[in-house]
Each structure stands twice: as C-alpha cells, then as structure tokens.
Amino acid sequence: LLPLAEKLRIHILIETVWNGFCYKPEEFRDYIDAINSPWVQAYYDIGNMQKFAPSHEWIRILGKRTLKLDVKDWGSKNGFCPLGQGDVDWKKVRNELEKIEFAGWATREGNDGGVEKTAKLMNELLAL
Structure with a gap:
C-alpha cells in the first residue's frame, strides 16, 4: 500500500480505537x-483514548503525526457523553493542539443535541 499511497499522494491514517492495540x-x-x-499518520480519537491516558x-x-481528529468526550462515570460532560480536559487539549500547530480535519462523533449545539461546543472547547 505504501508505494500506492505515495504515488497517489494520499495518507493512510490509523485510528486510535478500543481493540487491545496500542x-x-x-x-x-x-x-x-x-x-x-x-x-x-495518526487519526486520533480524543474520547476513545481518554480512558487510557489523558487526551492532551x-x-x-503523537505531535505532528496527527492528521485528523475525532472529537468526542468520555468520562469514567458516564462513558461516552456530550462534549464537555466527560473527563477530557479541553483547555489542555486545545493548548497541545496549538503547540503542534494542528491544521487537519476534526469531525464530531456523537450527539450533543443538534448541529448548532455541537458547532457551539466545538468552538468553545477547541476554538475551531
């Protein structure tokens, strides 16, 4: 796959998931x-990995290896939850994203009660 990815100039992203690996x-x-x-490169899922180490x-x-983000929250008491209601320290996440100069895609995976509310939360928490 690597020669084809290079030829086509496309990235292969490996997502952080709960599959017992890394x-x-x-x-x-x-x-x-x-x-x-x-x-x-890395496709980092913020909520998925909070259970194992703080997202920030x-x-x-991972630094500049991260090309795409899934944006979701996770809490030790409530599992996957609306943004801002879990254990993710969004201020620290935002600071680390700024330090690595993250400029890739970020998608919301979850439900916050509608598109407008999700957009507002992502703007507040990540300044996207």
Whole structure:
C-alpha cells in the first residue's frame, strides 16, 4: 500500500480505537514511526483514548503525526457523553493542539443535541 499511497499522494491514517492495540501514547507513536513513511499518520480519537491516558498527553506525544481528529468526550462515570460532560480536559487539549500547530480535519462523533449545539461546543472547547 505504501508505494500506492505515495504515488497517489494520499495518507493512510490509523485510528486510535478500543481493540487491545496500542493503549499507551508512546506505543502508538512508536508504531507509526516504525512504519517509517510520511504517508502513514495518526487519526486520533480524543474520547476513545481518554480512558487510557489523558487526551492532551496523547496529542503531545503523537505531535505532528496527527492528521485528523475525532472529537468526542468520555468520562469514567458516564462513558461516552456530550462534549464537555466527560473527563477530557479541553483547555489542555486545545493548548497541545496549538503547540503542534494542528491544521487537519476534526469531525464530531456523537450527539450533543443538534448541529448548532455541537458547532457551539466545538468552538468553545477547541476554538475551531
């Protein structure tokens, strides 16, 4: 796949999910690095990995390897939940995204009570 990705100039993004693989940010970073291709990068899901390490730490450790974000919240008491109601420290997430100069895509995965409310929350929490 790598020669084709390079030829077509498209990235292959590997998402952080609950599949028993790379539950520590250092492991995921090292996995991406071991592939040793600029065409393979991270698709970081903010809520998915909060359970295993604070989301802002994932962002800091993955750094510029992150090309796309899934935006969702997760809490130890309420699982996946509307944005701002879980354990994600959105201020720290925003600060780390600024430090890595994140300029990729971010999509909301979840339900906050409508498109307008979701847009408002994403603007407030991430300044997108």
